[in-house]
Amino acid sequence: MDGSASPSAAAVETDTRGGEAPSKAKRGNAEEKYQHGQPVYFPEELVDKWVSFSLRGLYYCYNISLQGSCNTTADPTDIILAVKCDLGPDFLRYSFNLGGIEVTIKYLHLIHLNQEQVIFARRFQTTVLSLLINSDHSEVSNAIKYFHELQVDVGVVYLLLPTVYGKIDWCGIKFSTSSVYDDVTDKNLRHCHSCKDADILQTMDDPCCRCILQNSVVYAPRDGNFYNITDLDLNVNQPLDLNNRTAVSCKSKLLLVANGLFTVQNFLYKCYEKRKEPGSVKLPPELCRVVMAPVSTNTLFSFSFVPSIMYRIQCLLLSAKLKIQLGPRMQQFNIAAMKILEALTTKECQETISLESLETLGDSFIKYVTGENLFSKYKHREDILTSMREEKVTNAALCQLGCKSELVGYIRGELFNPKKWTIPGLGYDTRGNNKVFFRTTNNMYSLKEVSIKSKRIADTVEALTGAYLSACGELAAVHFIKSLGMDVELHSKMQVERIITTKSEEFIDVKSLQTILGYVFDDSSLLIEALTHSSYNIAGITACNERLEFLGDAVLDYILTDYFYRKYYPNCTPALLTNLRKASVNNCCYAHAAVKAGLHKHIIIHSSLKQMINDLENSRWSFSGPSHGWEPGIGLPEDLADLFEAIAGAIYVDSRNNKEVVWRAMRRLLEPLATPKTMEPDPVSELKELCERKSYPKPSYSPTRDDVAGVTMVVAKVKAAGTVYSETGKGRNQDVAEVLAAKALLKKLKAGARG
DSSP states (O other): OOGGGOOOSSSEEEOTTSSEEEOHHHHHHHTSEEEEEEEEEEOGGGEEEHHHHHTOOEEEEEEEEEESOSSSSOOOOOEEEEESSOOOGGGSEEEEEETTEEEEEEEEEEEEOOHHHHHHHHHHHHHHHHHHHHOOHHHHHHHHHHTTSOOOSEEEOOEEEEEETTEEOHHHHHHTTOOTTSOOOOGGGGSOTTSOGGGEEEOSSSEEEHHHHTTEEEEETTTTEEEEEEEEEEOOSOOEEETTTEEEOOOOSEEEEEEEOOOOOOTTBTTOOOOOOOOEEEEOGGGOEEEESSOOHHHHHHHTTHHHHHHHHHHHHHHHHHHHHTOGGGGGSOOOHHHHHHHHBOGGGOBSOOSHHHHHHHHHHHHHHHHHHHHHHOOOOHHHHHHHHHHHHSHHHHHHHHHHTTOGGGOBOSOOOGGGSOOTTOSBOTTOOBOOOEEOTTSOEEEEEEEEEHHHHHHHHHHHHHHHHHHHOHHHHHHHHHHTTOOOOOOSOOOOOOOOOSOGGGTSOHHHHHHHHTOOOSSTHHHHHHHBOTTOOOTTTOOOTHHHHHHHHHHHHHHHHHHHHHHHTTTSOHHHHHHHHHHHSSHHHHHHHHHHHTGGGGOBOOHHHHHHHHGGGGSSOOOOSOOOSSSTTTTSOHHHHHHHHHHHHHHHHHTTSOHHHHHHHHHHHHOSOOOTTTOOOOHHHHHHHHHHHHTOOOOEEEEEEETTTTEEEEEEEEEETTEEEEEEEEESSHHHHHHHHHHHHHHHHHHHHHO
């Protein structure tokens, strides 16, 4: 969550880089774990009992096609997913990229399967996936033996069927799983009746037909590895490299040309390793035990993607379920499950999607809509309104909303590990952990419970708000946060009581100001209020600008964040989007823009403060050029930033809550706007990143305040390569002093690196 929208009412500190920020104590609280065990949901569409599943008769079929290459000569084949029920409209057709392979899931039709077919199919998928994921002889043996009986417990239940020439490969499914792990008495299963005696090869256990061996998976006890046989080769009586390069002689006329099995990875991982073609070796058949036959290289290649594919399907099914759980009011909004999934995926998952950008957008919208509601509903002073708003948007408050709405079980908070993935047909994962489902309070299935940080829950609430906002508009976003229990409404206009009885021209130069803003006020008394500093009392005529400042702050934050999101997402990183917002939504930027436009000349303020602001024209500062960033307005009085925000609030009220009008007026004052090429990180962030990159300890900041001089001094320190570096910054408040100290320290560290 961005600091500008999450301070508490009890502990608020000024932040020159964005309105207000939580105190350090509050930031610490935001990192606490939500102590109660929270269930991790599993989609009910993929849960059943194998006994009842095998007797259903009719199954919904989805075709999973894989297109592309992954540094291998294997040609991926389609896989048929058979499930107990319709997976919903999101799976009529859905595509995504997975490790260089384009995966497309498409609904086909209903299919009839008898119980025998289900049993064989379950056995096939369990064997193949155990081989690819475990690559361990004993674990594969246990997995294959596990399902001789159809367990009656609830488990992960669905079928993954290989295809050949566009049809389900029932021949391969039925015969390939007659393995060495069974007490096979019918030796005819190991060869084809049409083969001649010359085509029979002796394996470690039994004679086997060469046509079956040529497309098989074998186990070589000598080196403890599984191999996929791709061809046969004449034996020229040469030593074989096997078992750590120990020479092995062989009497066979033919050798088995074999490749290692494909590696199962987390192909959802944004930095997955591009795998190489498995290395080729030659093996004597009498030193090999047949595990599966026939099974092609193409089938093995396709099934190596199954854990990542099915995990994505599981997550999408839960995202679709969440849309329904939010209630009938939300069903009117058509949002893709993939957008919901993006909002549920934390950066810890390390995938190409994450909630960070949506969180930034949702954070600004929640701040805006709550601020607008409070401004319209109450006539309180700005400080009271700020406290009321912060109570609504703290991490703790948003976390509570998320927990009460039972959103936590949908959050994805860790990197997907294929080794922990549950193979359908097994009652345990590849590490031997039993998988027992339990029902949660909202009747969802779950396999485990986790503790989760309250901030992560709050971030998800903001990201889901951003998801509905970006996909369906403001009304959908408001309905979403209302469905969680937040009392908000969108207002078409606000009723503002006016007490001015004299002409505005007697107090301000209305025409000049309207020319600067490019906007003509219907009620110019709003402009007087926006220009009136709290130090100046126009008794009985107008209020000061603090309430309009409160409103304008929220409006500007939202419209700027929305602009950057729509202009640059998804091509820029979440971090860049956040930095664009920070560089533009801050007091330094607003103060600089106000002075550059000459608005400071019109402020209605106490005489002593008026002189100080007017002296800016004769100062050493230059007010041309961009206003964005941390440097242009650093050191300028915050009153100027307040003035800028108050004018935005005045235009918003006068235009009957028209954000487009506010944007047109304020944009001309803020231009040129920050872009990915022109935006620079503030020194505090840059110093922190440098220390992380160099593995230095975190920078420390020690402030001291001189109330007489009205300045704060901050000493910034970093220990680098055994040497402590320090620099001091001085400014009107702690944030300014920290920035200046960090800038000086960065310069020293970089100079030291060059030296």
